Amino acid sequence: MCAYVLVAEDDPKQAELARRYLEHEGHAVAVVADGRTALEEIRRSPPDVLVLDLMMPRVDGLDVCRILRRESELPVLMLTARTTEDDLLLGLDLGADDYLTKPYSPRELAARIRALLRRTRPSATEHDPVLRVGNLHVDPVRHEVHCDGDPIACTPAEFHLLEVLAAEPGRAFTRDQLLRHLHGFDSYVTARTVDVHVMNLRRKIEPDPRRPIRLMTVYGIGYKLSDG
Template identity: 45%
Template sequence: MAGFRIMVVEDEERMRQLLHLYMQNEGFEVVDAYDGQQALDLFEKYPMDLVILDVMLPNVDGWTVCRQIRQGSQVPIIMLTARGEENDKLFGFDLGVDDYVVKPFSPKELVARVKALLKRSRGNANAQDRVIKYESLSIEPLSRRVTINDEDIILTPKEFDLLFFLASHPGQVFSREQLLHHVWGYDFYGDSRTVDAHVKNLRSKLGNYGRYIVTVWGVGYKFDDSV
């Protein structure tokens, strides 16, 4: 997948070199950072298509790096962590993390996740290209832009995908498992609370329009602009 620039943020040199090699072998341009502050400096200097970010970093930790990136960018972020606890994952999803990989992991699995995220973040050429509008809420799939009263709403790639999918099927109820399949894909190794965390974030960011994402108790969610 030539043409993509990936930043690898990992303080352990051997792991950083290994990830660099695997990504480079896939045709990616790779930018390395050994701590959180260097990662933020490089992110300001170069446009990135995806960030692989370790949680435990010197100077500035991975959570802080993620939070600062999310203040102005929707770039996909994959977190590397030695801890796979559910609360840690939910905390990360609240910050805008798109995927998790728990150490130790297979580099080939990480490459597969990177490719899947890049494919979804850039959009599928065969996807619907129509703009979806509900009152002052506008969802533009080609530019992956969401606006309310012509003001941009900053969403993570997964938040956009989830909103676009639900809004493309108004009134249709989807279980959490169905949403994991349609939005995250078969390659995602997560649980249904991942969906809940993203819905919570979407409702918060959409303000009054967050009510359109309706919980159907015991089943899942639907998009309903009549509420």
């Protein structure tokens, strides 16, 4: 279950450890070092999960939670070096969905994120993980794609792009959002990367790639999988 994860952590070593492990797990990860930047990034390109350190400069984690809950239901995993019950309860009362106390293991961080995603993503159940959008079926467990009953061979990047789109059919994703899912924050990657993957996928899943009916362009925004 892959996601776009925003890590708000001002300790560079902790942030880099979390980023590397979560990217190894298949997530797209962005890192910010203060609460104000975290809020700006959430408003600009909403993540699927926020990993939020409580002790940060400019705007601390508690204030980020307080502000965020007036605007969004984004799942929040709180990181804290505070161990008193009052501190933990305050974070949960302000809207955090779960918490980890420092020091923590990257494996536990990844497991908590998976649990949050299972609770907040209704599209794929444990009994039937296949994502179905019309006659297009994407199976994240078997890593298979079928279109009109025929198997479709996809590169890993094409499959991941299709998985992201199929998880929320009808939703328009910006190129920037799709790039984050595909490549994280690698600065050398451009929006053209997404366009090339889309062009290749259309050759594979569209009856006429020049007149797409499944993988649609949303002009001025990006792309979506049609749910009609």
